[in-house]
Amino acid sequence: xxxxxxxxxxxxxxxxxxxxxxxxxxxxxxxxxxxxxxxxxxxxxxxxxxxxxxxxxxxxxxxxxxxxxxxxxxxxxxxxxxxxxxxxxxxxxxxxxxxxxxxxxxxxxxxxxxxxxxxxxxxxxxxxxxxxxxxxxxxxxxxxxxxxxxxxxxxxxxxxxxxxxxxxxxxxxxxxxxxxxxxxxxxxxxxxxxxxxxxxxxxxxxxxxxxxxxxxxxxxxxxxxxxxxxxxxxxxxxxxxxxxxxxxxxxxxxxxxxxxxxxxxxxxxxxxxxxxxxxxxxxxxxxxxxxxxxxxxxxxxxxxxxxxxxxxxxxxxxxxxxxxxxxxxxxx
Amino acid sequence: xxxxxxxxxxxxxxxxxxxxxxxxxxxxxxxxxxxxxxxxxxxxxxxxxxxxxxxxxxxxxxxxxxxxxxxxxxxxxxxxxxxxxxxxxxxxxxxxxxxxxxxxxxxxxxxxxxxxxxxxxxxxxx
Numbered sequence: 001x002x003x004x005x006x007x008x009x010x011x012x013x014x015x016x017x018x019x020x021x022x023x024x025x026x027x028x029x030x031x032x033x034x035x036x037x038x039x040x041x042x043x044x045x046x047x048x049x050x051x052x053x054x055x056x057x058x059x060x061x062x063x064x065x066x067x068x069x070x071x072x073x074x075x076x077x078x079x080x081x082x083x084x085x086x087x088x089x090x091x092x093x094x095x096x097x098x099x100x101x102x103x104x105x106x107x108x109x110x111x112x113x114x115x116x117x118x119x120x121x122x123x124x125x126x127x128x129x130x131x132x133x134x135x136x137x138x139x140x141x142x143x144x145x146x147x148x149x150x151x152x153x154x155x156x157x158x159x160x161x162x163x164x165x166x167x168x169x170x171x172x173x174x175x176x177x178x179x180x181x182x183x184x185x186x187x188x189x190x191x192x193x194x195x196x197x198x199x200x201x202x203x204x205x206x207x208x209x210x211x212x213x214x215x216x217x218x219x220x221x222x223x224x225x226x227x228x229x230x231x232x233x234x235x236x237x238x239x240x241x242x243x244x245x246x247x248x249x250x251x252x253x254x255x256x257x258x259x260x261x262x263x264x265x266x267x268x269x270x271x272x273x274x275x276x277x278x279x280x281x282x283x284x285x286x287x288x289x290x291x292x293x294x295x296x297x298x299x300x301x302x303x304x305x306x307x308x309x310x311x312x313x314x315x316x317x318x319x320x321x322x323x324x325x326x327x328x329x330x331x332x
Numbered sequence: 333x334x335x336x337x338x339x340x341x342x343x344x345x346x347x348x349x350x351x352x353x354x355x356x357x358x359x360x361x362x363x364x365x366x367x368x369x370x371x372x373x374x375x376x377x378x379x380x381x382x383x384x385x386x387x388x389x390x391x392x393x394x395x396x397x398x399x400x401x402x403x404x405x406x407x408x409x410x411x412x413x414x415x416x417x418x419x420x421x422x423x424x425x426x427x428x429x430x431x432x433x434x435x436x437x438x439x440x441x442x443x444x445x446x447x448x449x450x451x452x453x454x455x456x457x458x
Contacts, residue, residue: 175412177431180413247447307365309372310368313442313443314443316439316442317442317448317449320448324448327431327432
């Protein structure tokens with residue numbers, strides 16, 4: 001009989017959590033074949049400790065070309081935590097002795113990540129008006145992390161990101177004139193490399209932010225972190241796809257750009273609104289191309305899921321949003 | 333000639349059965365997946381109803397815009413290439429209107445409840 005993940009977790013926890021007597025309530029949350037997330041409790045005489053395991057099982061060590069890698073993610077979360085950025089505390093980075101693959105174990109932060117609940121539930125009513133400003137402040141702190149302390153990450157510019165998007169779009173081999181319009185606009189409006197390259201979170205949006213009734217509690221998922229233009233993060237969180245119907249509140253469906261920018265600048269960093277707009281266009285196109293990629297993976301397998309297929313039919317949402325950005329029919 | 337009921341009618345009947353009789357009996361992940369399934373059937377129903385007319389209109393616009401004939405796929409590729417190279421842009425007569433109409437027709441099938449789409453529909457009625 002093979003050793004289960006639960007057995008290995010219990011053995012690992014005993015080696016680094018003094019007093020722990022075992023684990024309980026282990027449940028796999030999500031992820032594909034190459035990356036898994038587990039929730040479990042560390043059983044401890046002083047009270048159970050909620051924990052999350054994020055790992056690539058053995059044999060799946062190699063990260064996809066865009067991913068920072070789980071070891072880098074662990075370091076980024078540790079640096080973020082130390083700098084006072086809302087972030088789960090990393091309790092343990094997996095070593096070969098754990099026999100759990102690569103990854104890390106972090107404290108479980110209670111709260112909500114589901115956008116519709118955050119945008120509609122009464123318990124978040126007091127948090128919503130504060131969120132955009134708070135998140136601006138969080139981004140400013142992320143962008144201020146000193147580069148020498150960070151792991152090696154991909155270095156990206158607007159030009160390299162346009163080239164990557166264009167390559168992905170051409171691979172789809174399906175004509176979408178609106179995507180060509182957006183690519184053309186991006187090439188014509190490339191603002192050039194940022195004056196100051198910083199850490200960029202890369203996926204700062206609903207789903208990767210744990211929200212409580214008091215506001216933002218944790219930033220998750222540094223998988224797409226890279227070095228580049230800090231305005232990219234501000235543009236990405238303004239993409240209409242993350243507004244979930246609240247289209248007049250550009251920041252995540254809960255706030256204004258002015259609030260986001262004010263929260264950012266109060267930390268002593270400057271916002272370049274034109275660059276933010278550029279990255280919003282880029283982000284809208286990127287999500288559109290990603291939706292098309294879902295449809296491709298649905299077709300080529302092994303995941304023939306209906307959900308993937310239906311996400312493929314959401315790419316037209318980004319086409320209307322791109323037209324609203326680049327060819328508006330009336331004055332806003 | 334195939335007999336009735338039509339594919340559209342059959343799909344609508346199946347979607348109604350799933351929505352009214354099965355959905356209330358499920359919860360959790362199965363309920364979520366069933367919602368996705370019903371959305372997919374509804375989408376297919378809309379496409380069967382709307383596609384023929386919107387494709388014909390799109391092809392007519394493209395033929396006029398590009399001054400050539402071809403399949404819908406060939407004409408779309410030609411427009412995409414023209415926009416990419418810069419020989420066609422938003423100032424080219426008819427291009428902005430064409431892209432808007434084509435996109436609105438896609439949304440009418442894919443996501444008629446998408447907020448941006450609803451806003452543009454309202455805007456056009458004002």
